[in-house]
Amino acid sequence: MELPLKLNREFxxxxxxxxxxxxxxxxxxxxxxxxxxxxKIVEVEAYDGATDESAHSFNGKTPRTEVMFKEGGYLxxxxxxxxxxxxxxxTGNKDEGTAILIRALEPVIGIDQMAINRFGKxxxxxxxxxxxxxxxxxxxxxxxxxxxxxGTDLVKGEIYLTESFETNQPGIxxxxxxxxxxxxxxxxxxxxxxxxxxxxx
DNA sequence: ATCAAGATTACCT
DNA sequence: GGTAATCTTGATA
Numbered sequence: 001m002e003l004p005l006k007l008n009r010e011f012x013x014x015x016x017x018x019x020x021x022x023x024x025x026x027x028x029x030x031x032x033x034x035x036x037x038x039x040k041i042v043e044v045e046a047y048d049g050a051t052d053e054s055a056h057s058f059n060g061k062t063p064r065t066e067v068m069f070k071e072g073g074y075l076x077x078x079x080x081x082x083x084x085x086x087x088x089x090x091t092g093n094k095d096e097g098t099a100i101l102i103r104a105l106e107p108v109i110g111i112d113q114m115a116i117n118r119f120g121k122x123x124x125x126x127x128x129x130x131x132x133x134x135x136x137x138x139x140x141x142x143x144x145x146x147x148x149x150x151g152t153d154l155v156k157g158e159i160y161l162t163e164s165f166e167t168n169q170p171g172i173x174x175x176x177x178x179x180x181x182x183x184x185x186x187x188x189x190x191x192x193x194x195x196x197x198x199x200x201x
Numbered sequence: 202a203t204c205a206a207g208a209t210t211a212c213c214t
Numbered sequence: 215g216g217t218a219a220t221c222t223t224g225a226t227a
Contacts, residue, residue: 045208054208056223064223082221084209101208137209179208 001109003029003038004163009155012072012091016098017188019072019091020046024172024192025164028105030143032158035113037143039105039133040164043191043198045177047088049097053182057097067151068097075159077140077150084137087145089154089161103178103189105133106197107142108165114142135199170195 004027012019029038049057049068056078057068067076068090076088076099088099107114107129112122114132118141124132133139140146145159154160164170171193176184178200191198 047208056208059224062224078208079220079222081207081209081219083219086208088208103208135209177208181207 003027004165007154007161007163009071009073011161012089012154013093014072014091016046016048016091016096016100019089020044020100020188020190021172021174023089023100023102023161024190025166025170027108027162027164028102028139028143028159029109029162030145030159035110037110037113038108038162039114039139039143040108041102041104041161042106042195043102043104044189045101045103046188046190047099047101052186052188054177054180054184055097055099057099061097065097068099069095070151073154075145075149075152075154075157077145077147079147080137085140085146086136087140087149101136102139103136104191104197104199105139105143106195107132117144118142130196134197 023044027038047055049055057065071094072091074090080086088101090099092098115124133142152159173193175189177189
């Protein structure tokens with residue numbers, strides 16, 4: 001399968017919310033030696049270290065949040081609740097501390113391998129397929145994204161984004177974010193309307 | 202050195 | 215709908 005055009009540095013350097021609106025529909029790709037995995041982004045959340053109390057970067061640069069302060073186009077991976085990895089796309093310019101959490105994907109390429117990564121088998125039910133990448137921890141498990149991928153350059157590395165397969169713009173819903181205790185009121189969650197892989201309505 | 206919190210998920214009732 | 219699992223980080227001493 002021929003992949004759409006890979007996104008470049010300029011794309012990632014757009015302001016946080018501009019980029020957050022544009023990410024749904026794009027493909028998240030992991031291309032290592034022999035294996036090719038890809039999923040369509042269907043749900044994201046924006047985090048802004050300058051103004052947003054719930055952003056990891058809100059209290060300034062620390063060893064953990066260092067990559068959030070790079071220029072746009074790097075991958076920020078962290079361990080959530082000591083259990084799951086979650087991945088973010090760093091956006092904007094150097095030292096802004098802005099990033100977008102990928103909350104859900106629709107599996108597109110390498111679905112068998114994703115099923116093995118997540119469930120340990122390649123034969124899965126319809127129900128299991130819907131559960132494969134419908135959450136930030138789930139998608140990292142399926143895509144095989146781990147702490148070592150923190151800091152990956154999305155322009156030069158094995159993990160990157162591409163343009164959408166579809167030419168028309170998907171219908172986007174904008175709401176408040178999930179699973180946070182601070183700055184709950186900010187409407188910085190974006191997802192594709194009626195897509196079954198969205199983590200929660 | 203110690204401690205509390207957390208951008209989640211799976212499994213229970 | 216409730217909660218255990220599990221561990222890194224950052225803050226405080």
